[in-house]
Amino acid sequence: MGNRRLTVREIAKIAEVSVATVSRVSRGTGQVSPEMRERVLRVIEEHGYQPSQMGRALAERKHGSVAIVFPGLSGPYFSELIQGFESEVVEAGAGVHIMATHNRATADADVLALASRVDGIAVHGGTVSTETVQQLSATVPVVMLAGWPLDGIPAVRADNSAIGKLTRHLLVDHGYRKLAFVGNPGGSPDVTERWEAFLAAHRDARVAAPRNPVRLGLQQSDGVIAAGELLDGRSRPRAVVCANDETALGVLIGALGRGLSVPGDVAITGFDDVPMSSLVQPGLTTVRQPIRELGATTARLLISGVGGRGAVMDAVLATELVLRDSCGCVRA
Amino acid sequence: MGNRRLTVREIAKIAEVSVATVSRVSRGTGQVSPEMRERVLRVIEEHGYQPSQMGRALAERKHGSVAIVFPGLSGPYFSELIQGFESEVVEAGAGVHIMATHNRATADADVLALASRVDGIAVHGGTVSTETVQQLSATVPVVMLAGWPLDGIPAVRADNSAIGKLTRHLLVDHGYRKLAFVGNPGGSPDVTERWEAFLAAHRDARVAAPRNPVRLGLQQSDGVIAAGELLDGRSRPRAVVCANDETALGVLIGALGRGLSVPGDVAITGFDDVPMSSLVQPGLTTVRQPIRELGATTARLLISGVGGRGAVMDAVLATELVLRDSCGCVRA
DNA sequence: ATGGTCCCTGAAAACGGTTACTGCAACGTT
DNA sequence: AACGTTGCAGTAACCGTTTTCAGGGACCAT
Numbered sequence: 001m002g003n004r005r006l007t008v009r010e011i012a013k014i015a016e017v018s019v020a021t022v023s024r025v026s027r028g029t030g031q032v033s034p035e036m037r038e039r040v041l042r043v044i045e046e047h048g049y050q051p052s053q054m055g056r057a058l059a060e061r062k063h064g065s066v067a068i069v070f071p072g073l074s075g076p077y078f079s080e081l082i083q084g085f086e087s088e089v090v091e092a093g094a095g096v097h098i099m100a101t102h103n104r105a106t107a108d109a110d111v112l113a114l115a116s117r118v119d120g121i122a123v124h125g126g127t128v129s130t131e132t133v134q135q136l137s138a139t140v141p142v143v144m145l146a147g148w149p150l151d152g153i154p155a156v157r158a159d160n161s162a163i164g165k166l167t168r169h170l171l172v173d174h175g176y177r178k179l180a181f182v183g184n185p186g187g188s189p190d191v192t193e194r195w196e197a198f199l200a201a202h203r204d205a206r207v208a209a210p211r212n213p214v215r216l217g218l219q220q221s222d223g224v225i226a227a228g229e230l231l232d233g234r235s236r237p238r239a240v241v242c243a244n245d246e247t248a249l250g251v252l253i254g255a256l257g258r259g260l261s262v263p264g265d266v267a268i269t270g271f272d273d274v275p276m277s278s279l280v281q282p283g284l285t286t287v288r289q290p291i292r293e294l295g296a297t298t299a300r301l302l303i304s305g306v307g308g309r310g311a312v313m314d315a316v317l318a319t320e321l322v323l324r325d326s327c328g329c330v331r332a
Numbered sequence: 333m334g335n336r337r338l339t340v341r342e343i344a345k346i347a348e349v350s351v352a353t354v355s356r357v358s359r360g361t362g363q364v365s366p367e368m369r370e371r372v373l374r375v376i377e378e379h380g381y382q383p384s385q386m387g388r389a390l391a392e393r394k395h396g397s398v399a400i401v402f403p404g405l406s407g408p409y410f411s412e413l414i415q416g417f418e419s420e421v422v423e424a425g426a427g428v429h430i431m432a433t434h435n436r437a438t439a440d441a442d443v444l445a446l447a448s449r450v451d452g453i454a455v456h457g458g459t460v461s462t463e464t465v466q467q468l469s470a471t472v473p474v475v476m477l478a479g480w481p482l483d484g485i486p487a488v489r490a491d492n493s494a495i496g497k498l499t500r501h502l503l504v505d506h507g508y509r510k511l512a513f514v515g516n517p518g519g520s521p522d523v524t525e526r527w528e529a530f531l532a533a534h535r536d537a538r539v540a541a542p543r544n545p546v547r548l549g550l551q552q553s554d555g556v557i558a559a560g561e562l563l564d565g566r567s568r569p570r571a572v573v574c575a576n577d578e579t580a581l582g583v584l585i586g587a588l589g590r591g592l593s594v595p596g597d598v599a600i601t602g603f604d605d606v607p608m609s610s611l612v613q614p615g616l617t618t619v620r621q622p623i624r625e626l627g628a629t630t631a632r633l634l635i636s637g638v639g640g641r642g643a644v645m646d647a648v649l650a651t652e653l654v655l656r657d658s659c660g661c662v663r664a
Numbered sequence: 665a666t667g668g669t670c671c672c673t674g675a676a677a678a679c680g681g682t683t684a685c686t687g688c689a690a691c692g693t694t
Numbered sequence: 695a696a697c698g699t700t701g702c703a704g705t706a707a708c709c710g711t712t713t714t715c716a717g718g719g720a721c722c723a724t
Contacts, residue, residue: 008680018704019705024683024703048467050448054393055390056386056681056682057681059708063386065429065449079407079411090431090432098430100422102419116385153497220608221607276552278583284333298616350674362672364672380674384711386713387712391678391679391713
């Protein structure tokens with residue numbers, strides 16, 4: 001394993017041609033006579049020659065790969081997002097770099113260092129500071145994924161306002177009065193917007209909104225914790241609006257585990273419409289966002305080159321309210 | 333955005349030193365006098381200079397990143413696996429390339445092409461053909477992840493034999509006679525070994541095993557389909573052994589949705605012990621494998637260099653039987 | 665003073681590709 | 695027959711680093 005790979009010059013020597021010809025044949029550019037092409041192709045085939053990406057990168061002054069930065073791989077949302085991104089990038093013949101920031105102290109520095117490895121970086125909202133993103137974009141094209149566009153930095157995101165429609169549905173159509181919100185608005189742009197849409201819907205319906213959200217993360221386990229905080233006391237909310245499906249499913253498990261009826265005792269809603277949401281009993285009312293498309297669109301933007309004249313600077317993808325049983329609606 | 337980055341030579345010119353000195357300072361090697369170091373450091377700081385990875389890669393003859401190849405990002409297993417891999421690689425200061433093969437026709441060729449981009453590749457079992465892996469290892473270090481070691485190619489995997497213990501538990505301790513197996517043994521080495529351990533346990537207990545497994549994929553939706561195939565007919569099995577937790581959870585949902593009692597009417601078991609398995613009602617009996625560790629171990633092997641004298645050639649990680657309610661055991 | 669170490673620094677040669685430029689046939693035109 | 699095209703192949707420069715090697719001071723011991 002790990003035999004030294006042959007170089008253009010060696011292939012050229014073997015085929016008794018110049019390196020220029022080998023290069024032309026291997027990348028299919030320029031004029032090469034049929035017999036030359038044939039000869040070189042045979043040698044390439046025979047020795048399994050593949051041009052080294054590092055030499056090529058240097059000559060072409062591009063790495064041939066792009067990166068995606070996200071908080072961590074927990075749950076179906078990020079899986080789907082990255083799938084969408086990855087597929088699109090591989091399709092375009094480029095490489096995919098990933099980096100999860102978790103809550104590493106060195107996250108910002110690590111992301112900055114990434115800039116010297118790739119041709120473009122997609123940064124998921126809520127992973128690194130705005131200053132870092134600005135700094136980053138000084139050396140490499142950047143796209144904000146599920147975040148707000150910045151000066152010269154385009155964004156790809158979903159329309160979070162649908163959670164306003166959802167809240168309105170709970171308040172007006174179902175007549176619920178006491179709602180709770182699970183999610184940390186400071187954690188990411190998405191959650192900020194969802195919390196604000198939740199508040200706005202309360203104002204529109206002239207119903208008092210909760211003073212504070214239940215500030216927790218976006219994982220299922222956070223939902224289970226939220227259930228503990230919300231459902232045990234006497235002042236249980238009539239409906240729990242969760243920032244995403246994962247937490248909603250956690251709350252659902254917590255509610256059912258306490259012997260509560262959903263939606264009879266408490267209604268629960270989510271955001272994303274992950275596969276599990278249509279499988280659980282009762283089906284989860286949620287907002288569908290095109291997660292895969294978010295990733296794919298981001299990839300396309302990054303690859304086609306950011307910031308050209310007339311380039312997309314803010315792609316807001318449509319979302320859709322999905323009514324199932326958990327809000328109190330009965331399926332047809 | 334995208335300002336041209338400065339090169340060593342430019343930095344050298346500005347700081348009025350040679351490129352060699354800049355390089356020595358920026359990477360902290362060799363002897364440099366304090367005042368020189370100070371001067372260069374200031375210029376580097378001032379202009380935000382970062383050595384280009386492509387120049388560096390060429391000079392050092394290593395890309396500084398490794399890749400992981402897997403079928404797709406569906407479900408918690410792959411998320412966890414990749415997290416483990418990614419964390420370890422980033423820790424070591426290298427970059428992480430990913431590639432999902434899905435069932436692309438070009439998968440083998442794509443993986444082969446990866447070899448010119450990275451210093452090492454972890455290939456998940458069941459993604460590309462053995463010949464491709466062999467070919468790959470001729471040019472770049474390879475580690476099989478959740479697969480069998482090949483000549484000169486080390487493997488990192490979990491001990492699948494625990495599913496034999498599990499099967500024995502169902503046959504002997506619970507006395508179930510009619511078992512079914514959900515999973516496609518041809519799909520991946522892991523499933524092959526689990527099916528074989530399942531069969532071996534039947535032989536040991538002198539109980540007739542099912543002739544065929546229910547050949548389906550490893551996603552939750554496959555479990556839901558399996559439930560349809562297994563639970564509707566008259567000859568319903570007493571217990572369903574699934575190749576992983578995802579499908580087990582799908583079967584569980586299908587069973588509960590049909591009004592069947594689990595484990596009363598049908599027992600269900602999985603493999604992996606994903607977080608969800610301890611949250612569902614009833615809790616899922618399964619085999620715990622250290623998924624994150626698998627990824628991390630693979631990364632370490634890849635980074636420390638494959639195939640040196642005395643290097644690990646086959647790391648089999650321990651697994652553990654986790655008895656919960658879904659097999660018929662009552663929790664203490 | 666002389667020679668020998670030690671430190672530092674810089675010039676230049678890699679590393680593996682791509683490509684602008686040059687040169688040379690062969691061919692067609694007047 | 696002289697000349698301009700055209701098509702194809704090769705030479706060499708370049709991409710941005712790292713690193714070997716050599717040279718030049720400063721210092722010390724004789």
